[in-house]
Amino acid sequence: MLHEPSDNAAFPRLTEEELACLEDIGTVRRFSDGEQLFDLGEMDYSFFAVKSGAVRILDHSHGEPREVALHEANSFAGDVDLLTGRPAVISAVAKGDCETIEVTACRIRRMLGEIPTLSDKLLDAFQLRRARLESSGFLGIRLAGSSHSKETMHLQEFFYKNKVPHTLFDTDTDAGQKLLREWDVTEKDTPVLGCGKRVVCKPSLADVAECLGICRDIPDELYDVLIVGAGPAGLAAAVYGASEGLQTLVVDRMGPGGQAGQSSRIENYMGFPSGLTGADLANRGYLQALKFGAQFTAPVSVASIVQDDSGVHVVSFCTGQKVRTRTVLIATGASYQRLPLDACERFEGMGVYYSATSVEARLCRESTAVVVGGGNSAGQAAMFLSQHAADVRLLLRGNDLRKGMSSYLADRIEKQSNIEVMCHTELCEMAGDKHLERVEIRNNQTEEREMLDCPSAFIFVGAKPHTEWLPDSVALDDRGFVMTGPMIHHHEKLPEGRTPCELETTSPGVFACGDVRSGTTKRCAFAVGDGALAITCVHQYLQ
Known part of the structure; x- marks a missing residue:
């Protein structure tokens, strides 16, 4: 069981005032014994506060459902997927007759940014519950493949960056071979993914993202800022942009975290004296940006950027989708370079x-x-x-x-x-x-x-900026990093008579921050500050 009586942070009680607040924005619903509140794999499932009776939370990852939590009166059901919009990894059923307050996923997300005291209680509980679930023997997504397979490692990296609970069943082990037989597939079909009730052979990242509800259709609306890249700089920009009322969209070719998200431990980041992993820092920033209303989608890369006659940027993605945005923020970072050895590329992901x-x-x-x-x-x-x-x-x-x-x-x-x-x-x-x-x-x-x-x-040598996708109108230095601000005042690509702000590029309305920007200090805290400064520049441009 995840729920210990003394675990008040993960399973807090709601006050009568908080229940009344939820009832104002929700609907009272009654369930009979055994009736389902939401099912495994359900998208955009609702939040339920329990007024009377009890609700059982069931884990299905081992085949037979097992009870992992019991929510009684004045408690509530839900975890981080209420915020991320991903499918439910557990199910909820009534234990005896119960009365609840149902709040739709869309409304609960808006509420998290509107009522700070209740928001803090729910967000802390959601994150702790997910951590408890993962440490309880929960298998999550089942992945069958060789631990020495480049494709298997690529999928695991995607799961790690996107905080997707998963378990690898190495096909070199008896457990892996047993799972292949259970799914009626062979090693030639690997890697194989068990996603909810679906089994997918050799899935692409796009297949996985669709299965997990990570990548969704982007609404046809005009954004204030499109942030390309979800490392520390991009996430910081998303938090500041969304919290200041900018219509904010973030896209990334893999998921939140960037290069810092792959760090096993960061100990010199202010406010975390005991340190934390890069993935944890990225996940906190991701949830914080979602709380303020930022939209995320991955895995997505930019195919082209074109500015129309009205000054709006039309950005095309690899998926074929297009978005219109008033500004674009380049936060794609840099990655370590391959060693100049013939075998290096061959062994990537395999050693x-x-x-x-x-x-x-x-x-x-x-x-x-x-x-x-x-x-x-x-x-x-x-x-x-x-x-x-x-x-x-x-x-x-x-x-x-x-x-x-x-x-x-x-x-x-x-x-x-x-x-x-x-x-x-x-x-x-x-x-x-x-x-x-x-x-x-x-x-x-x-x-x-x-x-x-x-x-x-x-x-961990060298730094290659991810700028190959940028249009020619964006000036780069001799190492491929994006030039901004004072260093482009007299650049031939800068439109005549224009004075760019500190993080603006030679293309008006296109900005850069973090490791991808020329002349920056390659440190996580610097990237976060750069992301916040970029939003100040965006405001100046929009005004």
């Missing part, structure tokens, strides 16, 4: 990774993990992996660990007994059959080489 989360960490259990890079992301990855791998080799091209890494992190790495910092060392060869098995490293001072048995290499 070569560009993030270190719980998804990748289990693949290097009790083995050697190699981390390439000298920045904070590499340091955080090394610390996290040291809790799973037998030993970690951190490779630096130079000899100064603190040159690109925060001092507190460098200190911890030096004290961690199973992390070896190897200065003047580069990864020069990769080898393996179906997945990475060995790497060769080289000392760039002595030319000494060493072959390591290593199933996992984590790459």
Whole structure:
């Protein structure tokens, strides 16, 4: 059972005043014993506050339904999917005769931004309940595939970024083979997804997003700002934009979090003294933006941007959909670059990774993990992996660990007994059959080489901005980052007589923030500040 009597935060009681408030915006409904309030997989299901009687919450992920919570008088049913609009992962049925207050999903989302005291209580409970459910043995989406498959890893990354509860059944294990037989499929059909009552073979991200209710049709309306990218900068812009009344739409090719969302632990972000994962930080920002009315859709990428005669930007997506928006904010960030090795691309997702989360960490259990890079992301990855791998080799091209890494992190790495910092060392060869098995490293001072048995290499070097989709009217620097503000005052692409604001590009009404912007500091807190500043620039343009 998720519900412990003392767990007041996850299962708080509603006061009579709060019940009265909900009754003002909802409808009183009565249910008889065993009658269903909402079903597994139901989209946009309603919120129910219990006036009398009780409501059972059932988990169906193991086949037979099991009761995971019981909501009695003055309590309520619901979790984060009421806010995200995704299908219900559980069901609710009446236990005995009960009387409830039903509030539609659309109305409850509006209420969360209108009544702060009740909003805080519900949001805290929704998040804690989901965490309790995931730690209770809940399987969520069942995924059958090889842990060494690039396609399987790609799906897991999508689930991780979008906070989709899931369980991988590795087809190299008996449990994985049993699930394949249960679904009457073979390894040639993998990866295979069990989504609610559907089984989908070799799904694309678009298939998965549709199945999960993540990607939806975008309303045909004029937006104030379209934010492309949902990393820290894009999420911060979404929170500030939506909270200040701007009609805000956010799209991302994968899901909330960006590069920071793949960080195993961020400890120098203000307000979180004990630290938190990048995924947790991103999820908080995502829910906060939803609370204020921002709209999200993923996986979506931009195909083109055209400004019409009225100054409105018409943006076409890879899905074929088009939106009209008064401004566009580029927040697509940057990603780590592939090493210049022939085998690097071949082993991506099969031993070569560009993030270190719980998804990748289990693949290097009790083995050697190699981390390439000298920045904070590499340091955080090394610390996290040291809790799973037998030993970690951190490779630096130079000899100064603190040159690109925060001092507190460098200190911890030096004290961690199973992390070896190897200065003047580069990864020069990769080898393996179906997945990475060995790497060769080289000392760039002595030319000494060493072959390591290593199933996992984590790459955190270079920064390649995601700007290939931008129109020619947006000026880029010589490394491909977006130029803005003072650096474009005399640029040939800037329309004559126009003075851009600090984060505006050479294309009027198009702005950039975060890691994708030229000259920025590549830190999470800086990106958040940049996102907030971008909304100030949007306001100035709209006025």
